[in-house]
Amino acid sequence: MTADKSKQDSCQQMMEKTSNRRTFLKGLAAAAGSAALTTGCIPTVEAAGSEELKLRWQEFFKKNYRLMTQDEKDATVARLERLAKLRDNRDIQMGSYPPLDNVLYGYAFNITRCEGFMECVTACVKENNLDRKTDTQYIRIFEMEPGQLDPSTGDGQYYHEVPVENKFYMGTQCFHCENAPCTKACPTKATWKEPDGIVVVDYDWCIGCRYCQAACPYYGRRFNWGKSEIPEEEVTRRQHYLGNRIRPKGKMEKCTFCIQRTRKGRLPACVEACPTGARVFGNLLDPESEIRYVLKHKKVFRMKEELGTQPKFWYFID
Numbered sequence: 001m002t003a004d005k006s007k008q009d010s011c012q013q014m015m016e017k018t019s020n021r022r023t024f025l026k027g028l029a030a031a032a033g034s035a036a037l038t039t040g041c042i043p044t045v046e047a048a049g050s051e052e053l054k055l056r057w058q059e060f061f062k063k064n065y066r067l068m069t070q071d072e073k074d075a076t077v078a079r080l081e082r083l084a085k086l087r088d089n090r091d092i093q094m095g096s097y098p099p100l101d102n103v104l105y106g107y108a109f110n111i112t113r114c115e116g117f118m119e120c121v122t123a124c125v126k127e128n129n130l131d132r133k134t135d136t137q138y139i140r141i142f143e144m145e146p147g148q149l150d151p152s153t154g155d156g157q158y159y160h161e162v163p164v165e166n167k168f169y170m171g172t173q174c175f176h177c178e179n180a181p182c183t184k185a186c187p188t189k190a191t192w193k194e195p196d197g198i199v200v201v202d203y204d205w206c207i208g209c210r211y212c213q214a215a216c217p218y219y220g221r222r223f224n225w226g227k228s229e230i231p232e233e234e235v236t237r238r239q240h241y242l243g244n245r246i247r248p249k250g251k252m253e254k255c256t257f258c259i260q261r262t263r264k265g266r267l268p269a270c271v272e273a274c275p276t277g278a279r280v281f282g283n284l285l286d287p288e289s290e291i292r293y294v295l296k297h298k299k300v301f302r303m304k305e306e307l308g309t310q311p312k313f314w315y316f317i318d
Helices: 003-016 022-031 035-039 040-048 052-060 072-089 119-127 181-184 212-216 269-273 288-295
Strands: 093-095 105-110 142-145 166-171 191-193 200-203 221-223 238-240 252-254 279-283 299-301 313-317
Touching: 040 072, 052 072, 052 221, 072 093, 093 269, 105 288, 119 269, 181 191, 181 212, 200 252, 279 288, 288 313
Parallel strands: 093 238, 105 313
Antiparallel strands: 105 279, 142 166, 191 200, 221 252, 299 313
């Protein structure tokens, strides 16, 4: 084995042992002055001869998405598209398109129409490339008793024919709060609120500490314990960097109002899939939008308004 080949293998092994930015940088710091320098990993990565290794190296040292120029964002998504091809022989189309002008998204849920069918959950799982092994779900539907309006008092694991007489159903997900406590709790600034109101996560800057999960009063966040396992034929290939791209393990995930769809003028997958019309989504800044009609003409309320989080998710009744 040649010396260059030995160095390349050592570099590859070091990177394969690291699953995220935190563990990679910790291992790199510990190795400085010893193994890393001895093997020549740092100065010779460009000469390693492996396209995938070079791309992965660039990924480790990219900026937080918010600090990137548009050219850097374009380069990042192109790199991730290429890595998907090299690793999984998978052709994806990833975007980094920004918020639309004069748009602030809002959501409303009609508790008198929902009948608990869960087509919304199924559509969300498929659209957002959620892990099938752990049955990860961003949306939860609760079967409620009359007179109760707190989902924590309902049954979120019912397995019977629906609807049930004298019951009603409430859905929860990320509420995309205007004053989101999760974004304040993040120590790496990996999560923030975009100008269109969508609370997003830069998965590659998330260190998996779960502080945001603890801060959220609505159970809107999910922690992934492993790499998503999805049948190849079910992978959604049209993706957004801040949305439904396949996340690395050890990250926080959440509903993004299907950013890959809504920033292209489409409805979220859950809204499109709802068979009873219980879900309403639209632009809060457009006085002619359906969401504005609901807020003006229906009896609406929001969960835990006393907390001052100002969720952009309302419940209403006909």
